[in-house]
Amino acid sequence: xxxxxxxxxxxxxxxxxxLADGWRVHLLIRAGSPLKLVAELETRLTVHRxxxxxxxxxAIVRQAAPDLVYHLASLFLAQHRPEDIEPxxxxxxxxxxxxxxxxxxxxCHRLVNAGTSWQHYQNRGYSPVNLYAASKQAFEVLMQYYLxxxxxxxxxxxxxxxxxxxxxxxxxxxxxNTVARQSTLLAMSPGEQLIDLVxxxxxxxxxxxxxxxxxxxxxxxxxxxxxxxxxxxxxxELAALYEKILGKKLPLEWGGRxxxxxxxxxxxxxxxxxxxxxxxxxxxxxxxxxxxxGENC
Numbered sequence: 001x002x003x004x005x006x007x008x009x010x011x012x013x014x015x016x017x018x019l020a021d022g023w024r025v026h027l028l029i030r031a032g033s034p035l036k037l038v039a040e041l042e043t044r045l046t047v048h049r050x051x052x053x054x055x056x057x058x059a060i061v062r063q064a065a066p067d068l069v070y071h072l073a074s075l076f077l078a079q080h081r082p083e084d085i086e087p088x089x090x091x092x093x094x095x096x097x098x099x100x101x102x103x104x105x106x107x108c109h110r111l112v113n114a115g116t117s118w119q120h121y122q123n124r125g126y127s128p129v130n131l132y133a134a135s136k137q138a139f140e141v142l143m144q145y146y147l148x149x150x151x152x153x154x155x156x157x158x159x160x161x162x163x164x165x166x167x168x169x170x171x172x173x174x175x176x177n178t179v180a181r182q183s184t185l186l187a188m189s190p191g192e193q194l195i196d197l198v199x200x201x202x203x204x205x206x207x208x209x210x211x212x213x214x215x216x217x218x219x220x221x222x223x224x225x226x227x228x229x230x231x232x233x234x235x236x237e238l239a240a241l242y243e244k245i246l247g248k249k250l251p252l253e254w255g256g257r258x259x260x261x262x263x264x265x266x267x268x269x270x271x272x273x274x275x276x277x278x279x280x281x282x283x284x285x286x287x288x289x290x291x292x293x294g295e296n297c
């Protein structure tokens with residue numbers, strides 16, 4: 001297996017699962033990227049550092065000779081500035097297209113790709129919430145050429161909000177953890193938007209099942225599936241649930257800041273489910289595991 005994005009939260013958990021399942025795992029990471037989240041696993045992994053050229057990628061894929069590629073690497077930006085455009089396109093469009101070219105050159109034709117529910121603003125077939133989502137769609141558009149001209153088969157998993165213990169990302173649950181620890185007032189939006197949280201264990205299971213579909217030759221062309229809890233909760237109710245599990249009120253100022261431009265009030269809910277997958281970790285159970293791990297202290 002060859003995995004991109006293994007230095008991130010979701011990718012590092014996928015790597016652990018693949019090793020536990022007995023796979024030989026190769027990591028494709030940018031030169032200079034830290035291995036902090038998989039540091040204790042490094043002796044069990046083969047690490048390939050990418051220096052930015054198509055030739056470099058081709059050599060790495062040739063050396064790894066993977067049965068399957070998991071592409072999770074991306075640059076996520078909720079809102080971009082002009083200076084962000086080049087790195088966004090390089091990370092989310094140029095790099096994965098170079099990866100497809102390298103796979104094609106080395107006879108590797110199975111890809112699990114990480115997309116985003118934000119490609120479907122207001123539940124449309126395609127409407128990007130932001131430039132990040134547009135860049136993920138742009139890769140899928142360019143992918144179509146390889147789907148039509150090579151034996152490439154792809155499963156794209158469109159992720160919603162993901163969470164779990166040890167998540168270093170500055171996302172909602174970490175924010176609530178920080179507020180609980182520091183007791184400083186936090187300005188929040190009015191809090192009516194629905195949040196679709198999926199536990200990391202369930203997300204990893206979806207990636208494993210998607211890979212199995214490809215290895216079992218069940219995929220023709222490009223399949224796309226949401227990785228959704230199917231039970232989104234208003235932000236205010238989510239915060240109240242967190243407070244209930246924690247056993248104390250948080251200093252949250254509802255309406256203290258406006259909604260973001262193109263705020264997702266209702267998450268995309270129009271995709272067909274991944275066969276054999278359903279979320280198993282309930283939200284209350286998942287939040288409790290984070291609190292019990294001591295991350296709120």
